[in-house]
Amino acid sequence: METKGNKPSLGWAILSLVLPVAMILYGTLVVGVRPPVLPLIGAVALAGLMGLKTGYRWEELQEGMFEALGRIQIAIAILALVGMIIAAWLASGTIPAIIYWGLKLIAPEHFLLSAMVLCSVASIATGTSFGTMGTIGVALLGVGQALGYPPAMTVGAIVSGAYIGDKMSPVSDTTNLASGITGTNIFSHIGSMLYTTVPATLVALGLYWYLGLNYSGGAMPDLTPITDALSANFNRSFLLALPPIVLVALAIRGIPPLPTLVIAILVGVVCAFVIQDGMTIKGIFKAATDGYVSQTGHPLVDKILSRGGLTSMSFVVFLLLIAMTLGGILEGTGALGVVVDRMTRSVTSPGGLILATLVSCYLMTIGTGNGMLSIIVPARAFEKKFRDMGIQSRVLSRTLEDAVTLGIALVPYSMAAFFIVGVLKIDAMQYIPYAFVNWIVPIFSLTYGFTGFAIWKINKDAGNSPA
Numbered sequence: 001m002e003t004k005g006n007k008p009s010l011g012w013a014i015l016s017l018v019l020p021v022a023m024i025l026y027g028t029l030v031v032g033v034r035p036p037v038l039p040l041i042g043a044v045a046l047a048g049l050m051g052l053k054t055g056y057r058w059e060e061l062q063e064g065m066f067e068a069l070g071r072i073q074i075a076i077a078i079l080a081l082v083g084m085i086i087a088a089w090l091a092s093g094t095i096p097a098i099i100y101w102g103l104k105l106i107a108p109e110h111f112l113l114s115a116m117v118l119c120s121v122a123s124i125a126t127g128t129s130f131g132t133m134g135t136i137g138v139a140l141l142g143v144g145q146a147l148g149y150p151p152a153m154t155v156g157a158i159v160s161g162a163y164i165g166d167k168m169s170p171v172s173d174t175t176n177l178a179s180g181i182t183g184t185n186i187f188s189h190i191g192s193m194l195y196t197t198v199p200a201t202l203v204a205l206g207l208y209w210y211l212g213l214n215y216s217g218g219a220m221p222d223l224t225p226i227t228d229a230l231s232a233n234f235n236r237s238f239l240l241a242l243p244p245i246v247l248v249a250l251a252i253r254g255i256p257p258l259p260t261l262v263i264a265i266l267v268g269v270v271c272a273f274v275i276q277d278g279m280t281i282k283g284i285f286k287a288a289t290d291g292y293v294s295q296t297g298h299p300l301v302d303k304i305l306s307r308g309g310l311t312s313m314s315f316v317v318f319l320l321l322i323a324m325t326l327g328g329i330l331e332g333t334g335a336l337g338v339v340v341d342r343m344t345r346s347v348t349s350p351g352g353l354i355l356a357t358l359v360s361c362y363l364m365t366i367g368t369g370n371g372m373l374s375i376i377v378p379a380r381a382f383e384k385k386f387r388d389m390g391i392q393s394r395v396l397s398r399t400l401e402d403a404v405t406l407g408i409a410l411v412p413y414s415m416a417a418f419f420i421v422g423v424l425k426i427d428a429m430q431y432i433p434y435a436f437v438n439w440i441v442p443i444f445s446l447t448y449g450f451t452g453f454a455i456w457k458i459n460k461d462a463g464n465s466p467a
Contacts, residue, residue, distance in 0.1 A: 007334055008054050008333065008338055010339070010342050012050075012054065012335075013334070013335040013339050014339060015050070016050045016051070016054075016330065016335035017330060017335050017336060017366075019046055019050070020044075020046050020047045020050075020330070021043070021367070023042050023043045023046060024039045024040060024042075024043050024412075024413055028412060028429065029429065034427055035319060035421070036319070036412070036413055037319065037322070040319065040322040040323055040326065040413060041322060043326050044322060044325050044326045044329065048061055048329055050333075051332070051333040056332075056333055060332065061332060061333070064333070065328040065329060065332075066328070067328055068324045068325065068327050068328025068370070069325065069328065071370065071372065072320065072324055074258070077258055078130060078258065078261065079130075079313045079316055079317055079320075080310055080313055081258065081261040081262065081265065082134040082261065082313070082419075082423065083291075083309050083310050083312045083422075084308070084309065085131075085134060085261055085264055085308075086138055086291075086292075086307060086312075086423065087287040087288050087292045087308035087309045088243075088264075088265045088287070089243055090287070090292035090294075090305055090307070090308055091268070091279065091283070091292050092240065092272040092275065092276065093234040093236070093237075093240050093272070093275055094244065094271065095135070095138055095142070095305070096234045096305060097230075097234065097240045098139035098143075099142040099146070100227055100234075100236070102139065102140065102143035103143055103226065104227065106143065108147050109209075109212045109213055110209070111149060111154075112144075112153060112208035112209075112211055112212045113205055113209050115140045115144065115154060115158055116157040116158070116160050116161040116204065116205065116208055116437075117161065117205075118136060118161065119136060119140070119157070119162045119164075119165070120160075120165050120201075121161075121165070122136050122248070123161065123162045123166055123169065124165035124168055124169045125248045125251065125252060126169070126247060126248055126251035127166070127169040127170075127171035127172035127175070127251055128172070128257060129162035129163050129165065131247065131251075131257070131260075131261070132158075132165065133159070133420060133423055133424065134419075134423050135244060135247070136244070138308075138423065138424065140154065140157075141154055141158065141304070141424055142304035145300065145304055146223060146226050146300065146304070149215055151424075151426050151430070151431075152426065152430040152431050152433070153211060153215070155431035156431045156432075156433070156436065157208055159409050159435040159438065160204055160208075160434075163405065163435075163437065164197065164437055166405055167197060167405045167406060168193060168194075168197060170190060171252065173372075174371060174401060175189065175190065177375055177376070178398075178400045178405075182379055182393045182397040183393055184394045184396075184397045185394075189394055189397045191394075192394040192395065192397065192454070193398045193401060195398070196398065196441050196445045197437075197441060200437055200440040200441040200443070200444055203436070203440050204437045204440060207436050226298065226300065226301055229296040229301045233294075233296040234276065235275050235277065237275045239271055239274065240271060240275065242267055242271060243267045243268045244264075246263060246264055246267045247260060247261075247264040265288075269284055272284060289310050290309045291306065291307055291312050292307065292308050294306045312422060312423075315422070316418045316419060316421070316422035320418050323414065323415070324369065324415075326368075326369070327367060327369050327370050327373070330368060331368060335367075336363060336364055336368070337377070339363060340360045340364070340378060341381065343359065343360055344356065344360075344381050344382060344385055350389060350450075350452065350455050351449040351450035352449075353382070353391070353449070354399055354448070354449025354455075355446060355449060357382050357396065357403070358399060358402070358403045358442055358446060360378040361374055361399075361400060364377050364404075365403070365404055365408055365411055365414065366411055369415060370414075371408040371414070371415070374403075374404045375401075375404050378400060379400055382396060383396065390457050391455060391456070391457060391458065392457065392458055394456065395455055399445055402442050402444075406437065406438040406441050406442070407438065407442070409435060409438055410432050410439070412428035412429060
């Protein structure tokens with residue numbers, strides 16, 4: 001947007017970013033306001049006042065807010081559809097069937113490890129972390145609860161696996177964005193990311209295996225009442241595999257997310273009528289709107305399976321709108337741009353360049369809560385610096401995803417965190433410490449920057465050669 005406000009000084013720009021974020025963190029971590037509605041509103045008001053103090057008019061700030069809100073229209077539609085797909089797959093028996101076979105087949109001590117692997121495979125196939133967490137993630141959360149695992153650990157493993165796929169899949173939006181905006185061949189980009197993602201994944205698998213040993217060392221709960229309740233209330237059929245198969249197949253074929261989710265919902269609805277007894281049109285509509293209500297008579301099963309629906313996402317959308325409003329102000333007043341620009345000009349070594357890129361990505365992610373914007377702005381800011389230092393663009397594209405794609409789920413007021421909280425019913429500050437992959441990948445990225453390993457130089461004769 002075109003503005004007439006004064007460009008903030010570096011000190012004021014830092015304050016404009018730090019103070020609103022500090023208000024959110026203080027409200028959520030110290031005061032314990034959950035969900036963080038009032039801290040977010042307070043941060044928006046503070047950012048707006050600081051923007052006015054800089055010299056911006058209210059109309060300019062408002063324009064920045066509306067621009068930010070306009071960028072999340074598709075995301076809001078996806079949130080609504082995910083709420084409906086959870087309800088449809090519950091009513092059809094697909095999610096109960098996954099829970100049933102998960103309890104029968106997964107070794108309890110390997111559950112966290114298995115959850116991460118299953119979610120990573122599903123997410124690589126579909127290219128969507130949201131779709132993975134909203135379907136297989138919901139089922140695995142139920143398995144974990146039945147096995148006695150703390151929900152925080154289970155959700156951490158689910159998030160780690162889901163974001164591996166979101167980062168590495170050739171059909172993921174962030175993968176295509178990071179490669180496209182840096183001018184990197186997508187498969188060269190994915191090959192570059194293997195260097196940070198594979199070792200981090202192995203470390204995370206080891207940690208989940210260790211936690212699994214600790215939480216399965218005692219007497220495991222008797223799972224027979226749970227599996228019996230599932231068997232008595234849901235018919236099992238091989239046709240229940242159709243909804244996830246259709247979802248994966250459509251994603252692989254490159255069908256956009258919205259029609260893919262709609263078709264997956266319809267397939268789930270058809271399965272509900274064909275396979276389950278006593279299903280009615282009124283019941284399906286009520287489940288899709290207000291969520292599926294389980295009535296098996298087993299308290300834990302009913303708690304696990306009663307979720308989903310369009311209205312379950314309404315508060316998530318409300319929080320998202322407030323957070324994006326804050327991001328629009330910080331972006332529109334130029335506070336984030338000033339900080340990133342100063343970091344760009346102060347870099348003198350490859351290690352410093354990787355560090356500055358990571359920090360800039362995190363600042364954008366923390367400041368806006370928007371993953372797409374947090375990739376685009378640092379990519380544009382650092383592209384020339386990478387080229388001037390003779391470093392290939394696939395290192396830049398990899399660094400962007402190492403920070404943003406994985407880091408967005410670690411920001412408690414981001415769209416990703418709100419989604420996870422809304423779908424998996426857990427406080428963000430509980431699962432964040434256990435999302436090991438999201439924490440570990442940037443450590444490898446930074447280590448490579450200072451050691452020079454996997455920091456490929458531009459071949460002056462051959463150009464920016466691919467991996």
